[in-house]
Amino acid sequence: MKINKITHRLLSIAMLGPMALSAMGWGQKGHDTTAEIASRHLTPATSAAVDSLLKGRSMVYWSNWLDNASHTPEYTYTKSWHYKNIDPGETYDNAPMYQGGDIVTALTDLRRNLASGNLDEKQSTLALKMIVHLMGDLHQPLHMGRRNDRGGNGRKVSFFDRDTNLHSVWDSYLPEAAHKWSYTEWSDQIDAASPAMLRTLTEGDFSSWGRETYGLATEVYDATPEGTVISYDYIAKWAPVVEQQFLKGGLRLAHVLNSIFDSEYDQKP
DSSP states (O other): OOOOHHHHHHHHHHHHGGGGGTTSSSOHHHHHHHHHHHHTTOOHHHHHHHHHHTTTOOHHHHTTHHHHHTTSGGGGGGGGGGOOOOOTTOOTTTSOOOTTOOHHHHHHHHHHHHHHTOSOHHHHHHHHHHHHHHHHHTTSGGGGSOGGGTTTTTSEEEETTEEEEHHHIIIIIHHHHHOOOOHHHHHHHHOOOOHHHHHHHTOSOHHHHHHHHHHHHHHHHHHSOTTOEEOHHHHHHHHHHHHHHHHHHHHHHHHHHHHHHOTTOSOOO
């Protein structure tokens, strides 16, 4: 039986598993969970607007789309939009920006353009899909990692007996080791913020949320030197942080979209 090139590629990705995601944001589970939690917190007006733009497809359906799209000629301009890298000796404020922009500037521009009402339907749909994905990336600590190791891709560690890198650990290995849940089970288990907590977690803007993630990235680097052998103790320590970041990403994504699409939403950013 002949296997065409597309099938062969898909099989290769399946066998590689999390290693194939080393240059991406959260693994697929993380982006799906972020989008699912957000969908549960949209106001009726926002939900209707999102459903219209996505033509009935859910935000979960599109949550991982940009990782692949950024590697196509049409969207190659978005490659640097997935992260903001900050080397030792630099600060969040003075770190040089990539020529194509970074995740904070991209989200700021996308939100402003989508809220302006000046985009046509196709442009609005594109902006929405990008925001859904990038809000997940904004909360993955290694997307605020260092430029000199490509956000942890160059920091070699072991996950039990498997050689890998720090970025891959945080993308997929750690979340999957923490809980073998589907994205709906993740959402069911961690989406339990009280109204007061929800309001607290959604305070701020893309820049302050990015700064918060950068602080977390610094802690991760300090806790995971080159050559670290990651085992049960590491999972126990950092699994709650993964849960926290998934939840923050989902609640804040809903907050951003509600502020765009619902004129009566009372938590304007």
